[in-house]
Structure formats: C-alpha cells, structure tokens
Amino acid sequence: MANHEEQFKKLVSHAKEYGFIFPSSEIYDGLAAVYDYGEYGSELKKNIRDYWWKSMVQMHENIVGIDSSIFMHPTIWKASGHVDAFNDPMIDNKDSKKRYRADVLIEDYCAKIEAKIDKEVEKAAKRFGEAFDKQQFITTNPRVLEYTQKIADITHRMNHDLEVNDLADLKKLVEELEIACPISGTKNWTDIRQFNLMFDTKIGSVSDEANTIYLRPETAQGIFVNFLNVQKTGRMKIPFGIAQTGKAFRNEIVARQFVFRMREFEQMEMQFFCAPGTEMEWFRYWKEERMKWHLSLGMQPENYRFHDHEKLAHYANAATDIEFNFMFGFKELEGIHSRTDYDLSRHQEFSGKKLQYFDSERNESYVPYVVETSIGLDRMVLAVLSHAFCEEKLEDGTERVVMRIPAKIAPYKVAVLPLVKKDGMPEKAREILEMLQPLYMCQYEEKDTIGRRYRRQDAIGTPFCVTVDSDTLTGNTVTVRHRDSMEQERVSVDRLAAYIAEKMK
Ligand code: ATP
Numbered sequence: 335m336a337n338h339e340e341q342f343k344k345l346v347s348h349a350k351e352y353g354f355i356f357p358s359s360e361i362y363d364g365l366a367a368v369y370d371y372g373e374y375g376s377e378l379k380k381n382i383r384d385y386w387w388k389s390m391v392q393m394h395e396n397i398v399g400i401d402s403s404i405f406m407h408p409t410i411w412k413a414s415g416h417v418d419a420f421n422d423p424m425i426d427n428k429d430s431k432k433r434y435r436a437d438v439l440i441e442d443y444c445a446k447i448e449a450k451i452d453k454e455v456e457k458a459a460k461r462f463g464e465a466f467d468k469q470q471f472i473t474t475n476p477r478v479l480e481y482t483q484k485i486a487d488i489t490h491r492m493n494h495d496l497e498v499n500d501l502a503d504l505k506k507l508v509e510e511l512e513i514a515c516p517i518s519g520t521k522n523w524t525d526i527r528q529f530n531l532m533f534d535t536k537i538g539s540v541s542d543e544a545n546t547i548y549l550r551p552e553t554a555q556g557i558f559v560n561f562l563n564v565q566k567t568g569r570m571k572i573p574f575g576i577a578q579t580g581k582a583f584r585n586e587i588v589a590r591q592f593v594f595r596m597r598e599f600e601q602m603e604m605q606f607f608c609a610p611g612t613e614m615e616w617f618r619y620w621k622e623e624r625m626k627w628h629l630s631l632g633m634q635p636e637n638y639r640f641h642d643h644e645k646l647a648h649y650a651n652a653a654t655d656i657e658f659n660f661m662f663g664f665k666e667l668e669g670i671h672s673r674t675d676y677d678l679s680r681h682q683e684f685s686g687k688k689l690q691y692f693d694s695e696r697n698e699s700y701v702p703y704v705v706e707t708s709i710g711l712d713r714m715v716l717a718v719l720s721h722a723f724c725e726e727k728l729e730d731g732t733e734r735v736v737m738r739i740p741a742k743i744a745p746y747k748v749a750v751l752p753l754v755k756k757d758g759m760p761e762k763a764r765e766i767l768e769m770l771q772p773l774y775m776c777q778y779e780e781k782d783t784i785g786r787r788y789r790r791q792d793a794i795g796t797p798f799c800v801t802v803d804s805d806t807l808t809g810n811t812v813t814v815r816h817r818d819s820m821e822q823e824r825v826s827v828d829r830l831a832a833y834i835a836e837k838m839k
Contacts, residue, residue, distance in 0.1 A: 342720075355592075356369065367589030367595065369593055374745040378719075378795075383602065385743055386602045387579065389627050397574065397577055398577070402553070405547055406547070420551060421529055422529055423436040423501060424436065425523050425527075426523070427515035427520065432518070439513050443513055451481050455468060455471060458475070529587055531551060552601060554603050558677045572609055574607055578604075579601065584597060584599075593713070594716055601708060608702060608703050610700055612703070616705045617652050617672040620670055628656060628668075633718070633740065640655070643655070649674055649676030650671050655667070660717065670707050672705050675701040719739075722737040723737060724738055734789055736817060738795070741797040741837070744796060745795060746796045748776045749800065750770065751787050759804075769827075769830075784801065798816065812825060816837075
C-alpha cells in the first residue's frame with residue numbers, strides 16, 4: 335500500500351478513536367458518506383467556523399451575516415440552474431458494479447501523468463544539484479513537455495464534452511485512455527449518464543409533484559434571495575457582503591475520502607455584491623484575502639496553491655480554487671468565483687421582483703455583480719487534521735502521536751493536571767481549572783501517570799498542559815508543557831491566563 339494511503343487510514347482511525355469523527359449510524363453499520371462529529375471534532379469544527387466568521391464578518395464593517403433555512407421555494411432551484419444542470423456524469427463498471435464520476439476517472443488519470451512529471455523533476459534535481467532550475471526544466475525538457483501537453487489535451491476535450499453535454503465522446507475518451515476500474519481492473523463500462531445531485535422530499539401532508547422541495551445543495555441561494563432584505567434593513571452600501579454558514583446536501587455519486595466528499599456537509603460562504611465593472615478588482619482582492627486567512631493558521635504555505643479554472647461556468651467570468659495538499663494530493667478546499675449578475679438577474683426574472691440597487695454615486699440603478707468565496711467546513715477540518723497528524727519517534731526510543739492543531743482552533747486549549755492524586759494537589763489544580771474555565775476550553779485529568787496524560791493530550795491536540803506539583807503549593811507556580819516541543823516552563827499562577835493568551839496569538 336502506498337505510504338500516503340496508509341497514513342490516511344491511520345488518520346481516519348485516529349479521528350475515530352479519539353472522538354473527532356465517527357461514521358454516522360455506526361451501530362447500524364453506518365450510512366455512506368455521512369459522518370458525526372464527536373466531542374473533540376465538534377469543538378474543532380466550531381472553532382474553525384468561529385475563526386472564519388470573525389475574519390469575514392467581525393473584521394469587515396461592510397459584511398454582515400445571516401442564517402437562512404435549508405428548505406426554500408422550489409422555483410429558487412429552477413432559477414439558479416440546479417434543477418436542469420446540477421449534474422455529474424456517472425459511469426458504471428459492469429464487472430465490479432461500482433459507480434464512478436467519469437470526470438473524476440479522467441482527472442485521476444491526469445494526476446498520474448502529473449506524478450510522472452514530479453518524478454522527472456525529482457530525478458533531475460538530484461542530477462543537477464544546486465544548479466537545478468525547476469522552471470527552466472519543466473519548460474524545456476521534452477518528456478515533461480510531452481506529459482504537460484497530454485494533460486492539456488485531455489482536460490480540454492473533457493471540458494468541451496461536459497460543456498456541450500457530449501457524453502458519447504466523454505465515454506470514448508475514457509476508452510481511448512484505457513482507464514480501468516480500480517476494483518475489477520476491467521474496461522467494461524456502461525454509457526455515461528447525467529445524474530442530478532439534489533435530494534428532494536415532500537413538504538406538507540399531500541404527496542404530489544407540486545409539493546416537491548429540495549434540500550439546499552449550497553447555502554449561497556439563501557443569500558441571493560435575501561439580498562434586498564439585508565441591503566435595506568442593514569442600510570448596506572455597495573460594495574458589501576453577506577455571509578452565512580450552514581448545512582448543504584448533495585447526493586454525491588462517489589462517496590469516498592472520508593469527510594472530503596460527504597452527502598451532508600457544511601459550507602461557509604460569502605457573497606460580495608459590487609458595482610458592474612468592479613468585479614475583477616474584487617475577485618483579486620478576495621483571492622488574496624482568502625489565501626491570507628489560510629496562511630494565518632500556520633499550516634505551511636507549500637500546502638496551498640491556486641488552481642485557476644480553464645473551464646468557466648456559463649455565468650462566471652473568473653474562478654479559482656484554493657487547493658490543499660491532502661494526504662491524497664492537492665484537491666479543492668475553497669472556491670472563489672466571480673458570478674457576474676447571473677444569480678440576482680435570474681431571481682429577478684423568475685420571481686418577477688426587482689432585485690436592484692440604487693447607486694447614489696453613479697446615480698443609477700443596477701443589478702449588482704457578485705464575487706463569492708465558498709469553503710467546505712468539513713474539508714477544512716480534514717485539512718487541519720491531515721496537517722496536524724504526526725507520529726513521532728522520541729529521543730528515549732518511545733513513540734507518540736501528536737495532533738499539531740493550530741492553537742487558535744484546537745478543541746481544548748489547556749489540560750490541568752495534578753502531578754499526583756494527593757497532598758492537596760488535586761484541590762489546587764481544581765482552583766486553577768476554575769480560574770481558566772471562563773477563558774478557555776479546559777480539561778482536568780488526575781488518573782494515570784503524568785506521562786500517559788501528556789500523551790493523551792498530544793493525541794487530541796491540546797497545546798498546553800498545566801501541571802500542579804509540590805512547588806505549586808509552596809511557590810504558587812506551575813509548569814506549562816508545550817505540545818509540539820514538549821518543553822516545559824515554570825509560570826506563576828497569577829500570570830498563567832495572560833501567558834496562555836500571549837502564546838496563542
Ligand atoms: P467538487 O468539485 O470537489 O465536487 P465543487 O466544485 O462542486 O467541489 P462547490 O460547489 O464550489 O464545490 O462548493 C464549494 C465548497 O464546498 C467546495 O470548495 C468544498 O470545500 C465544499 N464541498 C462541496 N461539495 C462537498 C461535499 N460533497 N462534501 C464536503 N464538502 C463539499
């Protein structure tokens with residue numbers, strides 16, 4: 335098994351064993367692509383959501399938040415294009431009976447060619463040593479150029495097929511590339527069909543076609559249909575943004591890769607309304623701003639990259655993904671899209687209500703343009719967990735698993751631990767716990783050896799362990815043990831809260 339697959343498996347079982355993420359309905363053997371967050375996972379998720387909300391809403395005077403419902407008028411999904419076009423091309427392997435997304439099969443094929451390019455680069459870097467110029471190598475080496483051209487040709491053809499809905503040619507492409515089913519190993523494929531990803535259900539007690547409604551597949555439409563409400567009640571002046579976080583539902587064809595692709599998941603979206611003609615400027619602004627947000631967590635810049643879209647949705651005039659280096663390679667974590675005036679215009683058309691803004695500076699009314707930032711909260715949790723998961727061999731020959739979760743978003747910030755369960759230490763430790771509890775999520779543990787308790791806190795990613803020992807009783811100082819370096823410092827109890835606040839910045 336490839337090393338990264340093994341690592342990923344270990345991460346998934348660690349997440350379960352330590353109360354981050356459980357398979358849903360586990361005692362009934364689970365439900366595919368649905369997960370529950372445990373006591374540490376739900377804290378982590380909440381902290382990421384809060385960190386996003388703070389940076390988007392609290393830190394921008396021209397962005398406000400809303401909380402719209404999951405059920406909405408069904409015509410909304412007609413207007414947004416989801417009823418007619420929110421499809422994925424699916425294909426089945428007749429031998430394994432496994433279902434795939436045809437575009438994903440092709441993308442995986444391209445990723446394999448990309449891996450070959452990386453190998454060539456690696457080999458050349460070794461050969462040339464210090465003098466190696468990567469940029470020059472990938473733009474001149476004949477083999478690399480051939481690979482790059484191949485990827486470009488395949489991607490171009492696939493995008494064209496998807497755009498004009500030429501599913502027959504898409505199947506031909508799968509056949510020409512001789513893509514085999516990873517399970518059966520055969521190339522015995524069905525035709526490709528389009529599959530709508532929206533879940534539907536019935537509203538009210540009468541079960542007929544007219545009562546069909548959808549579980550929202552994105553939170554954005556709840557923002558669009560409230561655009562005028564918020565603009566008026568919040569007295570918002572363009573440019574301004576509306577943010578929201580909440581559940582979204584997609585009947586994904588392929589359920590794999592843990593919380594990367596779920597059928598029920600959470601999004602954090604912001605729609606930024608601006609004047610026509612200014613959208614590219616705002617697109618660049620949000621691209622940079624969102625990357626800064628990611629980098630502010632300190633999870634290494636080399637784990638992120640932009641992927642500008644070659645194929646744009648018919649309503650978009652620019653789009654990029656922020657990709658993260660998950661254990662299974664670089665994949666989309668967040669999308670930033672310039673959606674023009676498409677959504678508001680469509681809702682204007684379908685609802686018959688004017689969705690315009692009077693711009694007093696320009697002295698004209700217009701349908702605003704929109705730049706959106708859209709990130710999957712669960713994917714962000716997975717990015718954090720993948721970055722954090724670390725198996726370490728220590729100098730004394732022992733091993734530990736440590737979750738290097740950025741302190742700002744760690745589920746628990748502090749563990750208060752009496753060195754031993756006697757001599758007044760538990761009482762003193764509880765006093766300190768009570769002092770810190772209003773400020774931070776804290777744990778108290780007195781069972782097991784101190785070493786074991788440290789390991790347990792490492793495994794759930796607690797950045798600070800505060801240990802109460804005999805010196806605490808006489809000198810009112812504690813040791814603070816740092817999760818990543820395992821170094822310990824002596825800190826006065828009076829300064830402890832401020833000390834932790836300082837270290838968490
Ligand atoms: P993908 O191509 O991976 O299916 P997408 O381009 O359809 O994603 P968007 O519609 O742009 O995704 O949704 C915005 C964000 O929502 C994505 O960047 C991703 O983080 C998250 N997201 C989308 N689908 C899922 C899912 N099934 N499970 C978890 N997160 C998701």
